[in-house]
Amino acid sequence: MAEPIALDLDVPEAVDPRPILTHPDPRLRLEARPVERFDGTITALADELLEALVRTESIGLAAPQLGESRRVLAIQPTVDASAPRVYVNPRIVERSGLAFVEERCLSLPGIAASVRRSTDVRVEAVDASGAPFEATLGGLDAVCLQHEIDHLDGTLFVDRLLWLQRLALRRRLRALGA
Ligand code: ZN
Numbered sequence: 001m002a003e004p005i006a007l008d009l010d011v012p013e014a015v016d017p018r019p020i021l022t023h024p025d026p027r028l029r030l031e032a033r034p035v036e037r038f039d040g041t042i043t044a045l046a047d048e049l050l051e052a053l054v055r056t057e058s059i060g061l062a063a064p065q066l067g068e069s070r071r072v073l074a075i076q077p078t079v080d081a082s083a084p085r086v087y088v089n090p091r092i093v094e095r096s097g098l099a100f101v102e103e104r105c106l107s108l109p110g111i112a113a114s115v116r117r118s119t120d121v122r123v124e125a126v127d128a129s130g131a132p133f134e135a136t137l138g139g140l141d142a143v144c145l146q147h148e149i150d151h152l153d154g155t156l157f158v159d160r161l162l163w164l165q166r167l168a169l170r171r172r173l174r175a176l177g178a
Pocket residue numbers: 104105106107147151
């Protein structure tokens with residue numbers, strides 16, 4: 001009788017970071033699935049998002065940008081420069097104020113445009129271990145959260161532009177292959 005083979009599946013491998021998907025990749029257009037089971041895959045995804053935030057020096061990133069169609073995002077607060085925070089299944093429950101803020105997106109390289117957003121939001125979410133929390137965000141952090149939640153719904157900021165703004169960006173969007 002053969003001996004069972006001991007497989008060590010926990011050996012960490014040096015893996016190259018996943019690339020950030022860019023428009024018009026169809027995976028950016030999917031509606032991401034809510035997280036229901038909080039296991040190692042979610043903490044790993046959260047870590048990957050946080051690592052990608054630092055690597056790309058950005059203030060927000062959503063799982064679909066890594067090709068993971070789950071409702072998970074990470075934000076680096078700009079106001080108090082505290083540690084970045086992961087939001088799982090985030091839901092804006094209150095919003096107020098309106099402003100046009102210039103936005104950029106790693107998935108739309110070379111494109112910047114002003115988008116109308118709420119200036120203050122209250123959000124309910126859970127963390128990567130499934131513990132619920134609530135947060136109140138203002139200014140750029142609020143804008144960033146709305147931008148990242150859009151990614152979870154398959155929406156890109158250029159979808160929110162006025163017709164004239166889109167016309168002005170038409171050539172650049174085409175250059176991305178759209
Ligand atoms: Zn984006």
